[in-house]
Each structure stands twice: as C-alpha cells, then as structure tokens.
Amino acid sequence: MQKRKITEGIHWMGAVDWDRRLFDSLIPLPDGTSYNAYLIEGSEKTALLDTVDPLMADVFLGQLDGGPKIDLIVSHHAEQDHSGTIPHVLERFPEAKVVCTPKAKGMLIDLLRIREDAFLTVADGETLSLGDRTLKFLHTPWVHWPETMVSYLEEERILFSCDFFGSHIAASDLYVTDKGRVYEAAKRYFAEIMMPFRNVIEKNLEKLQPYDIRMIAPSHGQIYREPSWIMDAYLDWVQGAPKNLVVLPFVSMHDSTRRMVDHLVSALAANGVSVEPFNLTVTDTGKLAIVLVDAATIVIGTPTLLAGPHPLAAYAAFLANALRPKAKFLSIVGSYGWGGKTVETLAGMIPNLKVEVLNPVLCKGLPGEEDFRALNDLAATIAAKHKEHGFL
Ligand SMILES: Cc1cc2nc3c(=O)[nH]c(=O)nc-3n(C[C@H](O)[C@H](O)[C@H](O)COP(=O)(O)O)c2cc1C
Known part of the structure; x- marks a missing residue:
C-alpha cells in the first residue's frame, strides 16, 4: 500500500x-x-x-x-x-x-x-x-x-x-x-x-x-x-449497565459437563436470560472477551482434573480476572469422579472480579435428575438476580 x-x-x-x-x-x-x-x-x-x-x-x-x-x-x-x-x-x-x-x-x-x-x-x-x-x-x-x-x-x-x-x-x-x-x-x-x-x-x-x-x-x-x-x-x-446475558465458557472431556451446560443454556433461555456458551477447546478468545464486555453473569463449566479445574477452564478464569469485566455474578458447574478442589481453586483465581458467587452445581459422573433440578434452580436464581438489578 x-x-x-x-x-x-x-x-x-x-x-x-x-x-x-x-x-x-x-x-x-x-x-x-x-x-x-x-x-x-x-x-x-x-x-x-x-x-x-x-x-x-x-x-x-x-x-x-x-x-x-x-x-x-x-x-x-x-x-x-x-x-x-x-x-x-x-x-x-x-x-x-x-x-x-x-x-x-x-x-x-x-x-x-x-x-x-x-x-x-x-x-x-x-x-x-x-x-x-x-x-x-x-x-x-x-x-x-x-x-x-x-x-x-x-x-x-x-x-x-x-x-x-x-x-x-x-x-x-x-x-x-x-x-x-x-x-x-x-x-x-x-x-x-x-x-x-x-x-x-x-x-x-x-x-x-x-x-x-x-x-x-x-x-x-x-x-x-x-x-x-x-x-x-x-x-x-x-x-453502560451489564446486560441480561450469561457468558458460559466450558470444557468437557467425556460429555458430562457438556450435558450440564446444554441443560443450563435451555433453562436460562426459558427464564428469559440470554446466554452465550463457549466450548474452550475451539473458542476464539476474542469472541469470549467481546461477550465479557456486557455479561452480567459468568458461569464456568469444568470437569475436575487432577484435583482441580481443567486447565482450559483455569485459563478462562485467569483471562476473565485479568480483563476485569463488569459482571456482577459468577457460578461454576461441572462434573467430577471422586473429589477435588475445583470450586475452591477457581474461586481463588478471580480476586479482581467484584462478583457475588452463586451456588455452584457439581455432579458425580453423568448428571441425573437431581443435578438437572439444581441447574434449573441456578438458572432461576440468575434470572431473579438480573431482575433485581434491573438487567432483565
Ligand atoms: C486425566 C483425568 C484426571 C481426572 N482427575 C480427577 C480428579 O482429580 N478428581 C475427580 O474427582 N475426578 C477426576 N477425573 C474424573 C472426571 O472428573 C470425571 O470423569 C468427570 O465426570 C468428567 O467430566 P466430563 O465428562 O465433563 O469431562 C479425572 C479424569 C481424567 C480424564
């Protein structure tokens, strides 16, 4: 040129x-x-x-x-x-x-x-x-x-x-x-x-x-x-005020967390909350960052791996913490096999975020009826929080 x-x-x-x-x-x-x-x-x-x-x-x-x-x-x-x-x-x-x-x-x-x-x-x-x-x-x-x-x-x-x-x-x-x-x-x-x-x-x-x-x-x-x-x-x-939007970065090795995410996406939509899931194995982090600009809520989906979150989920948490978006709420969903410190580890990685942490939903192995009910409750809580703050 x-x-x-x-x-x-x-x-x-x-x-x-x-x-x-x-x-x-x-x-x-x-x-x-x-x-x-x-x-x-x-x-x-x-x-x-x-x-x-x-x-x-x-x-x-x-x-x-x-x-x-x-x-x-x-x-x-x-x-x-x-x-x-x-x-x-x-x-x-x-x-x-x-x-x-x-x-x-x-x-x-x-x-x-x-x-x-x-x-x-x-x-x-x-x-x-x-x-x-x-x-x-x-x-x-x-x-x-x-x-x-x-x-x-x-x-x-x-x-x-x-x-x-x-x-x-x-x-x-x-x-x-x-x-x-x-x-x-x-x-x-x-x-x-x-x-x-x-x-x-x-x-x-x-x-x-x-x-x-x-x-x-x-x-x-x-x-x-x-x-x-x-x-x-x-x-x-x-x-601008955060929008009635959930950003949902997730990773799943054997589909358990993925099923939870799919259910949560439907439940949030049914409650009138917009949601953008990002499968971290294929995500353009720029797109994820764009949605972080407006989202009122962040939900991280991860299986437990070697006693903590999957490294891709840790990366998403680290990125969100570094970018300091205006989100007001955060939760964690995911699956584990026997135990670990996934929630504690992720929660410890986001000191910059001024968020209220909503009850995480963790399930053992594949999610069952009880887990889906817990995800419905999480979706309803997010919708109620968004309404309370005037985002919905
Ligand atoms: C490499 C590897 C390490 C794992 N480490 C743990 C662990 O430390 N604690 C645990 O509870 N489960 C562990 N698991 C089991 C998974 O958390 C469990 O299979 C879970 O249901 C997987 O969720 P997903 O289907 O969403 O990948 C491990 C699985 C793999 C493949």
Whole structure:
C-alpha cells in the first residue's frame, strides 16, 4: 500500500497486515490488522505520527523515499507495533526529535534503545507548531500502557488517537464503510486491550469531550469520519449497565459437563436470560472477551482434573480476572469422579472480579435428575438476580 492522502499535506502512511492472525502471541486476529502512521506537513515543520511494527518496516520506509524531511516523530505509545520502527526513521533523519510523554521517553530508551538526546518530551496540553498547523498533545495514561498520549490537530480538528478507538482490521478502504464490521472489531479490541483499564478509559473519554473532533485517526484499523459513533460505543462499554446475558465458557472431556451446560443454556433461555456458551477447546478468545464486555453473569463449566479445574477452564478464569469485566455474578458447574478442589481453586483465581458467587452445581459422573433440578434452580436464581438489578 502506498501512502494515501487524507487532506492537503496530511497523509496516511503505514502497512496493512492482511495475513497476521495473532497479536501479542495471544490475541486472535480474524481480520488481520494495520499499523497506521500519519504524516503532517506544516509550512515550517513536518511531523510523522507513529511508525509501524518492525515486521513491516520495509513497506513503511519505502513510503518515506522521496518524501519531505521529517522534523518530529511523535510517539503516542512506546509499544513496538507503533514505535518499533522509530530507530530506522532516526537513522534516516538523525536531526529529528522524538516527541512523547516523559514516561514514554524512559520506556522508549528501555524498549528500543533510542538515544537520550533524540527526545523532546511534552507536557499534558502542550502544543507544537508546524507553522500553519498546530499539534496539541493530551496525555491519556493507561490507554493501554502508562505512557500513552493522543494528538489533536487543531486546524483540521483531527484526533490522532493511537490505540484508543483502534480495531484490528486489514482493509483497502481508508475510512469506515461497514459500521457493523468495525463495531465488532473495535469491541474485540476494547475487550482485550482496554477493558482492564475501564475506569481510566472513562476519564480519558471525558478529557476528550471539550474538543470539537471531526475525524478520529487511530493507529490500527480504519479512520472514523463520524467520531461520535465510536465514542458513544466506548462510553457504553465503559459505563453502560451489564446486560441480561450469561457468558458460559466450558470444557468437557467425556460429555458430562457438556450435558450440564446444554441443560443450563435451555433453562436460562426459558427464564428469559440470554446466554452465550463457549466450548474452550475451539473458542476464539476474542469472541469470549467481546461477550465479557456486557455479561452480567459468568458461569464456568469444568470437569475436575487432577484435583482441580481443567486447565482450559483455569485459563478462562485467569483471562476473565485479568480483563476485569463488569459482571456482577459468577457460578461454576461441572462434573467430577471422586473429589477435588475445583470450586475452591477457581474461586481463588478471580480476586479482581467484584462478583457475588452463586451456588455452584457439581455432579458425580453423568448428571441425573437431581443435578438437572439444581441447574434449573441456578438458572432461576440468575434470572431473579438480573431482575433485581434491573438487567432483565
Ligand atoms: C486425566 C483425568 C484426571 C481426572 N482427575 C480427577 C480428579 O482429580 N478428581 C475427580 O474427582 N475426578 C477426576 N477425573 C474424573 C472426571 O472428573 C470425571 O470423569 C468427570 O465426570 C468428567 O467430566 P466430563 O465428562 O465433563 O469431562 C479425572 C479424569 C481424567 C480424564
């Protein structure tokens, strides 16, 4: 992909990574991704906003060929997928200054060994003039590392938001065209990257409120020409009440837990509660994370294995605990052969979740009538709790 014009003197640069299927060795990318950088040419200075993942440095460096001299390299975020190619750009433009928060300076030195005299740190709210264009820097810590900031181009009213509002999508269209697709991808991104910092994201959203934003140009995915659409979605994800929804990650070796899950799904539906089961042997963890954004209740289904939960169920509990969703209730269902500490072990793995733990349902071997009755009771309890809290 060549660099692409947004408006006179402002270009998208970067790389579209159509083939990437895993991020951070953790996050599935069904739609690939892009690493967006932006070039802003002012009457006196030229600024490059972010770079690309070093995996695609060649594509990016090719776009700089024959272009203007870079005076400023703005690093919104020290992570390698945006700042990893800064050392290459500095080799080409040794006089350029790396503009970042004071916190990012230390991190860029640690992570990328950028030389100390290359930096120009900016305070929250500080502006830098490019001549006829002005960049204002807003510190937005924990979006999603401690050093992050965004830039607002005052004259054009464009917010360069880096990971804030990003989505992992590889596309040839520069701007959002299919809102449904972008909504899902942006929510997946939020769930996996931003949700753990929900409260501080909310503060950073408030911080953007006074700005008249015409366009949001993130560092992954497409550019938003209707900023309020994605900002409202973020507001809902951080502030909105949990929904009448149960997320049910489960695993079953010999079908006993599976039968319990099938029964519970029907019982919840009969009680008017929506439920999304995820068989952890085949689950895309991104989909699971998306549902965790809204679910009022988490139920983990697991057999007992070597005296504790199945490792896949432990992984789901660990993930939920790390992502800190807004769920209010949690329960455990599963089957065992002779005994163990499945419930205690799982319950001990979720200290970050502010949940009321509802009575678990464990059965010996295959579930029988009594176990199905217990699952009916659990479904009724969940429905009652959702009603009591206004979710149903
Ligand atoms: C490798 C393995 C280890 C197991 N370890 C335990 C155990 O420590 N305690 C126990 O009560 N049952 C244990 N079981 C028995 C299972 O928990 C039991 O068969 C259960 O019904 C399986 O549920 P599922 O059909 O949902 O996989 C073990 C089973 C397997 C295959």
